[in-house]
Amino acid sequence: MIENILFDQVLMAIIIRSEFKRDGITFFTPGEFSQQLGYMNRPKGYLIEPHIHKHLERKVMYTQEVLLIKSGVVRVDFYDENQTYLQSRSLHQGDVILLASGGHGFEILEDAEIIEVKQGPYSCEDDKVKFTNIKNTLVTQSL
Numbered sequence: 459m460i461e462n463i464l465f466d467q468v469l470m471a472i473i474i475r476s477e478f479k480r481d482g483i484t485f486f487t488p489g490e491f492s493q494q495l496g497y498m499n500r501p502k503g504y505l506i507e508p509h510i511h512k513h514l515e516r517k518v519m520y521t522q523e524v525l526l527i528k529s530g531v532v533r534v535d536f537y538d539e540n541q542t543y544l545q546s547r548s549l550h551q552g553d554v555i556l557l558a559s560g561g562h563g564f565e566i567l568e569d570a571e572i573i574e575v576k577q578g579p580y581s582c583e584d585d586k587v588k589f590t591n592i593k594n595t596l597v598t599q600s601l
Contacts, residue, residue, distance in 0.1 A: 460486065463536060465544055470536055470560040476552025487556065492577060493522035495556045520559070521585055523576035527553045530570025535592055537561030543592040563591045 459478040463471040472486050472495060485496040500506075525532075527549045536544045538560055548567065549555060 461547070463545070463547070465536070465538055465560060468560070469558050470544075471534070471558055471562070472556045473547060473549070474554040476550065487558075491522065491558065492516065492518045492520075493524060493556060493558075493575075495524060495554075518577050521576050522559075523557050523574055525549070525555050525557070526573040526575075527551055527555075528571035528573055530566065530572075531568040532570050532572065533565045533567055535563045535565075537563070537589075541589045561589070565591075 459475045461473040481499050483498045487495045529551050532549045533546055535546045
């Protein structure tokens with residue numbers, strides 16, 4: 459239900475499958491990540507005290523993003539820092555993924571709605587290095 463994608467002992471991604479359920483609050487990311495990913499399951503009537511977040515200057519070295527697959531099926535392909543293909547996973551309705559490091563690409567396998575969250579400000583072309591994707595035949599063998 460929780461899958462950590464590792465390469466050379468570096469956390470590349472965390473996948474939380476739609477079936478995941480646990481009482482209370484669970485954070486899946488290390489405290490030093492610039493994007494924090496957590497899950498809450500609270501009963502009716504539970505109160506989260508009103509609060510504001512302090513203005514803190516943070517240094518973000520690279521973009522991490524979270525995707526929620528609202529509907530459909532999406533294949534995510536993982537690459538190392540040298541743009542070498544590593545492996546793939548299929549994401550389905552209700553799955554959530556945090557893309558923490560390395561490269562990634564996607565193919566929409568069934569019509570999909572995806573919600574994306576990442577740090578800003580975001581500079582579309584200055585933030586990315588695009589490269590050639592893998593062949594579909596190679597990917598299907600890895601799923």
